[in-house]
Structures are given as structure tokens and as C-alpha cells.
Amino acid sequence: xxxxxxxxxxxxxxxxxxxxxxxxxxxxxxxxxxxxxxxxxxxxxxxxxxxxxxxxxxxxxxxxxxxxxxxxxxxxxxxxxxxxxxxxxxxxxxxxxxxxxx
Numbered sequence: 001x002x003x004x005x006x007x008x009x010x011x012x013x014x015x016x017x018x019x020x021x022x023x024x025x026x027x028x029x030x031x032x033x034x035x036x037x038x039x040x041x042x043x044x045x046x047x048x049x050x051x052x053x054x055x056x057x058x059x060x061x062x063x064x065x066x067x068x069x070x071x072x073x074x075x076x077x078x079x080x081x082x083x084x085x086x087x088x089x090x091x092x093x094x095x096x097x098x099x100x101x102x
Contacts, residue, residue: 077083 074083
């Protein structure tokens with residue numbers, strides 16, 4: 001059994017260490033490259049409900065907020081007792097509204 005007291009094999013050890021480092025770096029590079037490739041494959045899809053909600057939001061923004069003239073006319077008619085309610089038309093409107101909710 002020989003003992004190396006002059007450290008003659010240190011060049012071998014340095015080369016092996018350098019080779020391991022190069023292998024580790026190349027493995028890390030390959031891993032990061034595959035992650036970049038996968039990131040390019042992402043996609044997004046919008047559901048029909050989201051599209052419908054977007055359309056409703058646009059309509060709500062475009063709609064007039066309050067028709068103050070009509071409100072004033074209705075208040076005046078109610079105060080004067082001239083506003084008449086058609087119960088059949090009211091019932092039909094309520095039923096129609098309920099059916100649209102379902």
C-alpha cells in the first residue's frame with residue numbers, strides 16, 4: 001500500500017472536480033431551457049359566461065343612468081291620483097320577469 005505524501009494525484013482530483021461542475025452547469029442549463037419551452041405553451045380561454053358578462057357590463061355602461069323627466073312625470077301623476085295600474089299587465093310583467101330568471 002503506497003501513501004502519496006507529495007500530493008502527486010491532486011491534478012486528477014482537480015480535473016474530476018471541474019468535470020463534475022461542468023456537468024452540473026450543463027444539467028442546470030438544460031433544465032432552464034426546458035422550463036422556457038414549457039412557458040411558451042401556456043394558453044388562456046374565455047368561457048361563454050365571461051363573454052356574456054363582458055357584454056352586459058358594456059351595455060350597463062352605455063345605458064342612461066336615470067331618466068329624470070320620466071320620474072318627475074310619474075311622481076306628478078301619482079300625487080294627482082291620475083296614475084292607473086293595469087293589474088293584468090302588471091301580473092304578466094311579473095310572470096315574464098320570473099320566467100327569465102329561471
